[in-house]
Amino acid sequence: MLKHKSNTVGLYHVVVVISLICIGLFAADLPSPSFWPTDQYFSYQYDAIAHGQVWRLITGNLLHTNLWHLLMNLAGFWVIIFLHEVHYKQHAGKLLLLFFSLCLLEGIGLYIFYPSLKAYVGLSGLLHGLFVFGAVMDIRRGYRSGYLLLLGVIIKVGYEQLFGASDSITQLINARVATESHFVGLISGMLCALCWSSVVHRFKYKKV
Numbered sequence: 001m002l003k004h005k006s007n008t009v010g011l012y013h014v015v016v017v018i019s020l021i022c023i024g025l026f027a028a029d030l031p032s033p034s035f036w037p038t039d040q041y042f043s044y045q046y047d048a049i050a051h052g053q054v055w056r057l058i059t060g061n062l063l064h065t066n067l068w069h070l071l072m073n074l075a076g077f078w079v080i081i082f083l084h085e086v087h088y089k090q091h092a093g094k095l096l097l098l099f100f101s102l103c104l105l106e107g108i109g110l111y112i113f114y115p116s117l118k119a120y121v122g123l124s125g126l127l128h129g130l131f132v133f134g135a136v137m138d139i140r141r142g143y144r145s146g147y148l149l150l151l152g153v154i155i156k157v158g159y160e161q162l163f164g165a166s167d168s169i170t171q172l173i174n175a176r177v178a179t180e181s182h183f184v185g186l187i188s189g190m191l192c193a194l195c196w197s198s199v200v201h202r203f204k205y206k207k208v
Helices: 002-028 038-042 046-050 056-062 067-083 092-113 124-141 145-163 167-173 179-195
Strands: none
Touching: 002 038, 002 056, 002 067, 002 092, 038 056, 046 056, 046 092, 056 092, 067 124, 067 167, 092 124, 092 179, 124 145, 124 179, 145 179
């Protein structure tokens, strides 16, 4: 029981640190006065990346357009982790590596396949990847609900590619919803779940 508690705390330490990084980057860029113009240096900007600022492929995922954007993404992040906690509670370090990998794949995917998307910020694409990864792990674990979760997110992303995101979300975050990032996130999550064998192999389930 003690070991289970320790592993669970380790998992949420990672989640808290990632959340605090997102909050800190957002707070630093608040106006009046702006402590540090994080958007200027870290947002995903296609032209800047093309000129060698490759860190933006990763850091763009951690920035947000406004407070509602930040709160919605962080809420989604916590819900997804809680939903699929069983896959990470004994492997908090693997979650951190997965998070970094999804950030990188998200940035690379947008850069290669959507060059017309010149700027992007937010966790939403990565969250789709994390959700898909968890759903596939559910299926591997033998949970039938994993099939429903996977089908649901595929239908959602497919709908967005055809009809776009809702106007209410666009108004709330004060920016166009980059549905391209959701599609890239879905594919990235699939790749991590199906091809990242060295990580998947370590998602063993121990009785506690």
